[in-house]
Amino acid sequence: MRCQAVGRYTGRDANGGDKLSKADMRVTLAGVELRSPVIAASGTFGYGLEFEEIVSLERIGAFVTKGLSREPMAGNASPRIIESPAGMMNAVGLQNIGVHAFVEEKMPRLRGIPGVVVIANVFGYTIEDCVEVIHVLNDAPGIAIYELNASCPNTSHGGMVFGTDPDSLYQLATRCRHAAERPLMVKLSPNVTSIGQMARVCEDAGAQAISLVNTFLALAIDVETRRPRIANVTGGLSGPAIRPIAVRMVHEASQAVKIPVAGMGGITRAEDAVEFMLAGATAVEVGTASFADPRAVENIANGLRRWCASHGVARVSDLTGAMER
Numbered sequence: 001m002r003c004q005a006v007g008r009y010t011g012r013d014a015n016g017g018d019k020l021s022k023a024d025m026r027v028t029l030a031g032v033e034l035r036s037p038v039i040a041a042s043g044t045f046g047y048g049l050e051f052e053e054i055v056s057l058e059r060i061g062a063f064v065t066k067g068l069s070r071e072p073m074a075g076n077a078s079p080r081i082i083e084s085p086a087g088m089m090n091a092v093g094l095q096n097i098g099v100h101a102f103v104e105e106k107m108p109r110l111r112g113i114p115g116v117v118v119i120a121n122v123f124g125y126t127i128e129d130c131v132e133v134i135h136v137l138n139d140a141p142g143i144a145i146y147e148l149n150a151s152c153p154n155t156s157h158g159g160m161v162f163g164t165d166p167d168s169l170y171q172l173a174t175r176c177r178h179a180a181e182r183p184l185m186v187k188l189s190p191n192v193t194s195i196g197q198m199a200r201v202c203e204d205a206g207a208q209a210i211s212l213v214n215t216f217l218a219l220a221i222d223v224e225t226r227r228p229r230i231a232n233v234t235g236g237l238s239g240p241a242i243r244p245i246a247v248r249m250v251h252e253a254s255q256a257v258k259i260p261v262a263g264m265g266g267i268t269r270a271e272d273a274v275e276f277m278l279a280g281a282t283a284v285e286v287g288t289a290s291f292a293d294p295r296a297v298e299n300i301a302n303g304l305r306r307w308c309a310s311h312g313v314a315r316v317s318d319l320t321g322a323m324e325r
């Protein structure tokens, strides 16, 4: 679909109103209407409450919780986050309070924030773990979508990452789809040969959306000590360093499926969000940028609205897949 030009931007409409308020920023992701396509990414926005005083949660599209597991997890040893050129590496190890504490302690407070849209990120080391997390979340009112992190090792199958093996991914997504009483979005690992194939597997399993990319597997070594700079040895690379690869993968995935795609990887400005949407994303997620500027998600959401107005884009959804060749 092409974006519709509506003439040169003047800042004012014929009645003297502000055109910024005229751009329609609504998108539909996994059957859920969001007021903006800009979403805070998992693991970089806590449980949302940490950002309540900094970001107007009701002005961004949604936020994704930290990954939630069946039991609380302490995460990996330090150092577990380092800076790298144009990005960062992390091996936080999916530290979280566990799904029960999330439902009992965080959800009641989140439900009290008008307009906030909560996407719960789910993970586990077996399919049963993931299904159990979803069952617990099903009983908690106020969650819009589940985002299933497929970048975890499947301990029942020799530790191979779910999202890198089509059969494991299909089984995981199918079982979680059946368990979920809310729309399921599967978050893909980029550490694969064919992202299009993995996207199709999720669609075939009944997922209502996919999101990508998670972090790229990486290694950094301190040449003086000759030791890995992260205690876990390897970590996940994120931030602007990965953006062009992520944009390519979002394009390939969106070409392979009909379900909506949430794109992410190194978005720091409104123009980056536009790039992902032109590549085929319906929505975008912002992760690492929140470490440098905690207000990044809201700033990008506002910037995207301004960008649409100044470029005569009446509906932000018209940008999706509008790359021209």
Ligand SMILES: Cc1cc2nc3c(=O)[nH]c(=O)nc-3n(C[C@H](O)[C@H](O)[C@H](O)COP(=O)(O)O)c2cc1C
Residues within 6 Å of the ligand: 041, 042, 043, 044, 066, 067, 088, 090, 092, 094, 121, 149, 187, 213, 214, 215, 237, 238, 239, 240, 242, 264, 265, 266, 267, 285, 286, 287, 288, 289
């Ligand atoms: C410190 C950190 C923790 C993360 N934790 C999670 C997580 O718990 N679950 C998940 O699906 N993705 C997690 N991610 C991946 C991000 O959500 C995102 O997919 C990735 O960082 C790429 O986007 P970015 O370049 O905008 O950060 C984490 C990323 C970072 C940097």
